Amino acid sequence: MSNINYPDHVAVPCRASTEPLNLNNNMNSKALNLDQVVNRAEVPTLKFDGETMRRIFGTADLWPSWVADMDFQAAPEIQEALSKRLAHGVFGYEATLNELPNAVVSWFQRRYDWSFEADHIITTPRTLNSLATLISLFSSEGDGVIVQPPVFYDFKLILRAGKRRLVKNALKLEQGQYQMDFAGLESVTAKAENTLLILCNPHNPIGRVWSKEDLARLSEICVRNKVFVIADEIHSDIYFQHKYTPLASVSEAAALNTATCISPVKSFNLSGVANSMIVIKDEEKRQYCKDWYNRMQISKNNVFTNAAMLAAYTKGEAWLEQVTEYLRGNLKTLRAFLLQNTSLIKLIEPEGGFLVWLDFRELSFDAKQLESFLVIEAKMATNPGHWFGREGAGFARINIACPRSVLEAALLQLGQAYSNSLNESGNKNGA
Numbered sequence: 001m002s003n004i005n006y007p008d009h010v011a012v013p014c015r016a017s018t019e020p021l022n023l024n025n026n027m028n029s030k031a032l033n034l035d036q037v038v039n040r041a042e043v044p045t046l047k048f049d050g051e052t053m054r055r056i057f058g059t060a061d062l063w064p065s066w067v068a069d070m071d072f073q074a075a076p077e078i079q080e081a082l083s084k085r086l087a088h089g090v091f092g093y094e095a096t097l098n099e100l101p102n103a104v105v106s107w108f109q110r111r112y113d114w115s116f117e118a119d120h121i122i123t124t125p126r127t128l129n130s131l132a133t134l135i136s137l138f139s140s141e142g143d144g145v146i147v148q149p150p151v152f153y154d155f156k157l158i159l160r161a162g163k164r165r166l167v168k169n170a171l172k173l174e175q176g177q178y179q180m181d182f183a184g185l186e187s188v189t190a191k192a193e194n195t196l197l198i199l200c201n202p203h204n205p206i207g208r209v210w211s212k213e214d215l216a217r218l219s220e221i222c223v224r225n226k227v228f229v230i231a232d233e234i235h236s237d238i239y240f241q242h243k244y245t246p247l248a249s250v251s252e253a254a255a256l257n258t259a260t261c262i263s264p265v266k267s268f269n270l271s272g273v274a275n276s277m278i279v280i281k282d283e284e285k286r287q288y289c290k291d292w293y294n295r296m297q298i299s300k301n302n303v304f305t306n307a308a309m310l311a312a313y314t315k316g317e318a319w320l321e322q323v324t325e326y327l328r329g330n331l332k333t334l335r336a337f338l339l340q341n342t343s344l345i346k347l348i349e350p351e352g353g354f355l356v357w358l359d360f361r362e363l364s365f366d367a368k369q370l371e372s373f374l375v376i377e378a379k380m381a382t383n384p385g386h387w388f389g390r391e392g393a394g395f396a397r398i399n400i401a402c403p404r405s406v407l408e409a410a411l412l413q414l415g416q417a418y419s420n421s422l423n424e425s426g427n428k429n430g431a
């Protein structure tokens, strides 16, 4: 059991059943129970780690919603593949597994009509490593790298560490939906010192699954201005309305001007076990990147990584579909709750993913007040919007990839905090 002291009204994250997972009972993704609360604090888990939460939020007595992974168990097919590999007991050097890149190619071809060859894939330890490597290979110190905030905060950290200049082309919030600022993009890409753009597609934290038209326009501008694009597409597979479109699939010119970072870690909840990949069609750039990874000897996959990734891309689709459906249900619960109980907190409707961007601006909090409202009053460990750039001030990101009962308990706390805060400001105004 966790030593984190959860408030009574929060569903303590414990597994409903103490029975070990039976992997030989023909369990498959058809029989998922996503309502099951798994005690993630039983194993070292960043999101639930008391010490880390105390360091960041000042307390651990919170709903852990600040790390972008899911509280669901991986697909039974993946667990089974890992179990089988573990049971084998010999973990020596593994031969190159051609099935894995072939499975990745066929996944993207079949689901998203994006064609590339197995040889275009470069295996990397994680997406942040892919990004840091691509930035250092395809730009120079002092170059400007364009990002579109509010956006995943680690982009800024990587750019700062690599001594690149962060060049913002902020998204515009229009009638409740974020849009790319194409006029701004024309102007920042026209400057010779800005050599790269990092696209987040789908976009963390605002949940846009960029349309083919948006991507084609962005690509045309970047190609014309000779700005190479690093497309972070780690959040590719979970979408609620229209399908995700890979940037490199929109045209041949886009494919040749893009390095795409893909990975099963978000889609299949494998951040503790899977690798990432970079896909580069341009032969010269690909070879340059491959040479670097060879030089650094970063190419061997872990045997468990191989087993998990192969199972994900060949047998994980049914699980993914059920999880997407469940997330749709969680979103519906969240939407209804906000409308009925906390109408000044607005949902920025996500088109995909499991991260949800909430707009608290009508509560007129400053940054400190919002943090205190979320942590002290609502008992939520979430990501305050300013982490994603100044443009995110007044917003916060929550993670809805948890059992519905846990989400509901967290929403009750939010509702309580909201009522207290309105009463307090009413009292103050009345005094």
Ligand SMILES: Cc1ncc(COP(=O)(O)O)c(C=O)c1O
Pocket (backbone or CB within 6 Å): 068, 125, 126, 127, 128, 129, 152, 200, 204, 232, 234, 235, 263, 265, 271, 276
């Ligand atoms: C857009 C984006 N890129 C990269 C990462 C990190 O990926 P990895 O853990 O594979 O380095 C995240 C994790 O939240 C993310 O949201």
